[in-house]
Amino acid sequence: MTEARPLSGVPVAEAAALLEARGVHVTFHAHGGPVPAVRGLDLTLARNETLALVGESGSGKSAFARALLRMNAPPFTRHRATVSGSARLAGAGDLIAATESDLRGVRARRVAMIFQDALSALNPVMRAGRQVEEALAMARPGLDRAARRAEVGRLFAEVALPESAALARRYPHQLSGGQRQRVVIALALARAPDLLIADEPTTALDVTVQARILRLLGRLRQERGMAMLFITHDLGTVSRIADRVAVMYAGQIVELAPRETLFAAPGHPYTRGLLASRPGRRRPGERLTGTAPDPREVGPGCAFATRCLLAEAACSAHQPLRQVGPAFVRCWKVPA
Amino acid sequence: MSAVVLDGVTVRFGGSLLRRTAPFTALDRVDLTVAPGEICGIVGESGSGKTTLGRVVLGLLPPSDGRVAVAGAVPAALRGAHRRRFRARVQCVFQDSAAALNPRMSIGAAIQEGLDIHRVGDGPARARAVHDMLECVGLPRRTAERYPHELSGGQRQRVTIARALILRPEVLVADEPVSALDVSVQAQILDLLATLHAEMALTILLISHDLHVVRELCHTVAILQAGRVVEAGDVETVMTGPRHPYARRLLADA
Amino acid sequence: MTDAAAPPPERRAAPPRAPLAFQWDKATFAALALAAIVLLGVAAPLIAPHDPDAVDLVSRSLPPVWNAGGTWQHPFGTDNIGRDMLSRCLYGIRTSFGIAALGLVFSSCLGIAIGIAAGLGGRLADRLLMTVVDVFITLPNLLLMLCGIALLGSEIWVLVVMIGLVKWEGYARLVRGQVLSLRETGYVEAARTLGASGWRIATSHILPNLASPLVVILTLAFPGVLLMEAGLSFLGVGVQPPTSSLGRMIGDGRDYLIHSWWISGIPALIIVAITLCFQIIGDGLRDRLDVQLDD
Numbered sequence: 001m002t003e004a005r006p007l008s009g010v011p012v013a014e015a016a017a018l019l020e021a022r023g024v025h026v027t028f029h030a031h032g033g034p035v036p037a038v039r040g041l042d043l044t045l046a047r048n049e050t051l052a053l054v055g056e057s058g059s060g061k062s063a064f065a066r067a068l069l070r071m072n073a074p075p076f077t078r079h080r081a082t083v084s085g086s087a088r089l090a091g092a093g094d095l096i097a098a099t100e101s102d103l104r105g106v107r108a109r110r111v112a113m114i115f116q117d118a119l120s121a122l123n124p125v126m127r128a129g130r131q132v133e134e135a136l137a138m139a140r141p142g143l144d145r146a147a148r149r150a151e152v153g154r155l156f157a158e159v160a161l162p163e164s165a166a167l168a169r170r171y172p173h174q175l176s177g178g179q180r181q182r183v184v185i186a187l188a189l190a191r192a193p194d195l196l197i198a199d200e201p202t203t204a205l206d207v208t209v210q211a212r213i214l215r216l217l218g219r220l221r222q223e224r225g226m227a228m229l230f231i232t233h234d235l236g237t238v239s240r241i242a243d244r245v246a247v248m249y250a251g252q253i254v255e256l257a258p259r260e261t262l263f264a265a266p267g268h269p270y271t272r273g274l275l276a277s278r279p280g281r282r283r284p285g286e287r288l289t290g291t292a293p294d295p296r297e298v299g300p301g302c303a304f305a306t307r308c309l310l311a312e313a314a315c316s317a318h319q320p321l322r323q324v325g326p327a328f329v330r331c332w333k334v335p336a
Numbered sequence: 337m338s339a340v341v342l343d344g345v346t347v348r349f350g351g352s353l354l355r356r357t358a359p360f361t362a363l364d365r366v367d368l369t370v371a372p373g374e375i376c377g378i379v380g381e382s383g384s385g386k387t388t389l390g391r392v393v394l395g396l397l398p399p400s401d402g403r404v405a406v407a408g409a410v411p412a413a414l415r416g417a418h419r420r421r422f423r424a425r426v427q428c429v430f431q432d433s434a435a436a437l438n439p440r441m442s443i444g445a446a447i448q449e450g451l452d453i454h455r456v457g458d459g460p461a462r463a464r465a466v467h468d469m470l471e472c473v474g475l476p477r478r479t480a481e482r483y484p485h486e487l488s489g490g491q492r493q494r495v496t497i498a499r500a501l502i503l504r505p506e507v508l509v510a511d512e513p514v515s516a517l518d519v520s521v522q523a524q525i526l527d528l529l530a531t532l533h534a535e536m537a538l539t540i541l542l543i544s545h546d547l548h549v550v551r552e553l554c555h556t557v558a559i560l561q562a563g564r565v566v567e568a569g570d571v572e573t574v575m576t577g578p579r580h581p582y583a584r585r586l587l588a589d590a
Numbered sequence: 591m592t593d594a595a596a597p598p599p600e601r602r603a604a605p606p607r608a609p610l611a612f613q614w615d616k617a618t619f620a621a622l623a624l625a626a627i628v629l630l631g632v633a634a635p636l637i638a639p640h641d642p643d644a645v646d647l648v649s650r651s652l653p654p655v656w657n658a659g660g661t662w663q664h665p666f667g668t669d670n671i672g673r674d675m676l677s678r679c680l681y682g683i684r685t686s687f688g689i690a691a692l693g694l695v696f697s698s699c700l701g702i703a704i705g706i707a708a709g710l711g712g713r714l715a716d717r718l719l720m721t722v723v724d725v726f727i728t729l730p731n732l733l734l735m736l737c738g739i740a741l742l743g744s745e746i747w748v749l750v751v752m753i754g755l756v757k758w759e760g761y762a763r764l765v766r767g768q769v770l771s772l773r774e775t776g777y778v779e780a781a782r783t784l785g786a787s788g789w790r791i792a793t794s795h796i797l798p799n800l801a802s803p804l805v806v807i808l809t810l811a812f813p814g815v816l817l818m819e820a821g822l823s824f825l826g827v828g829v830q831p832p833t834s835s836l837g838r839m840i841g842d843g844r845d846y847l848i849h850s851w852w853i854s855g856i857p858a859l860i861i862v863a864i865t866l867c868f869q870i871i872g873d874g875l876r877d878r879l880d881v882q883l884d885d
Contacts, residue, residue, distance in 0.1 A: 211589035
């Protein structure tokens, strides 16, 4: 199976695809030279599905998400990253090639992104309610003041924030972590986005709060028919929220599978190692050793070969994604 | 004789009229006993008091009520030279390894600092001890010349472990040692702690919000909620059959 | 209630990079220019074509060599009593730079020491020292210096001390602020857990981490100190004749600005050049050191 055709673990009609990314490369320009963070990523996201993008640090998952909204260029960052390839959003064209004003429109109305640190995502000197009002003003300029206020109340109720009137008057530092993250989600929902990109939204939260936020996100996604791209390094959250899972390693997708298939019968040795390395699930035989390679030093072949117990000479050749049952695996040793 | 004993320990933070903060009870009549060589997990969410408990054991915070005995001494009552010697017997590993290492100090100097402070051995002996310790934690000897920003998170955490253990302490308090690390690295660090525990006959107090981490490494566990111990006991017993509703909720959500 | 703040999964390890690696940017050029100027000043006794105090009424008020009437005998011209401008400038650089440098060293040492003592000491020490700092800040600089000079004379050491006394409180405040935040870092807490004494924490952990912001601040403060000395000498209360300093020369030439602009003008240009170099170097250092920390 070549890279050109749509890749999905679940049969997806072309018309239903919300986001189609093809051959995305993201390269950062650091002091030591160019760093290829994402090396040729293909992804299709249907409406109304949750795709989890799993990877450890340096895998390129955040770089890819930010590239979709061009957040790795000024004014978001100091240096511009080079992004190539295409990422077609239904009804908006190619995000990577879009003009800045088109992209602003996309950010305001179609795609919303939430991050890990809710405290820094919120303006510390603006009351919570007012920030959501502002987002509404940009997304739906037709609303008047009263209608906006009512909408803010409705959004707060939707994200299960109690006593919305009192809470709306609080400043971000007066809210708990869970409440802050709910406000950030409300900010995102104010635009009624088709796609919600969540970059590690629950990593900094307590376990019980995490569970609640995940349930909230799942419910919102269902009620609003949103698609969600959920980026995380925690396989626990993946098992709770994802329909499909894409595992990233060294800038490439090494496995793409429906959730049950991934956990029951992981294909790629890295995925197996990752699952076996989770603390508390003792499978010491298959645990991962060593560390991920420096993205600058990765050759054309399999990036995992240096740590793989099954590595052979043939692994140094370029590895395409192959279909293995309902999944796609970037490893020639996995039987089809 | 137990390595760590907390008997009815209460820690209260006074309120302040100026800043309008209410008095806050971080720990409420906590009883805890850790036998020598045992690995005890302290589990709780934020605000449960687990970090405060760690600081009480380290002697950084005196209890408002109750009795604390660590490695045979009462930390809050020690002064001067006794206090310094106590420090050599109880050590700590923190969560944020980047913040825990002086960015301007080489790794070797950082690990050696404990020996320098307590004047153990002479120059060449200390350097040898640093190299031995680096080997123990699975890092190459030339790491001693590197600086913290050149290492990955997992490597840095190994360095902080080396720094803590070079003094051969009896008790090690590990406050969220793996929370900030990737999954695969977490497993490696936990394996390292298990190996070192066996080799050095350590008593470890592992503070974590992650039940799986505790299950992997600990013999016993105490679950904290709002400063109280709501459930404690052998790890497998608590994990398979928790009795307190909060403990059950934690396990369900984990 | 705060949260279990797990920091985000850590970034890739940065490759080893030499600090302050040599790059051809404007800061390097400025540094070279400054080094050249300083070298000229240091070598003044060897390269000055004439005795800076030699009066030669025959060739007085000669313009610089690039104006009509100038000669190569006196490339920068002569002043109103025939002293060679080039030689005077070279010695002037020596004097002005020397006084400014010593004054800066004195004030920074004093300020750093007090700042660290206030930052690391208990509440009482902090409040006491900061009150002293506040008092000094409110005293008007020029008045203080003039009083000191009036009382103690115009010797060079007096100038150094007075300049020092006038700038130290700014550094003390800055250093104290830095120390207060460095105190809370993980590695200082780790050092305390290891059993380190206050002295060890101050010398091994606090001071090295103060170095980069301090270097930038001091570099950018130097021109101010230089101008302070120049100002005092311009007013006539700084360096006394026959010792030449750049400020003194500007002061001496102020009556001849229309006909012999070079008597004030050339020393002024030299001060501008030195100030500019320091500013560029300071900015460059700040950029380099910031980049190193947060790459």
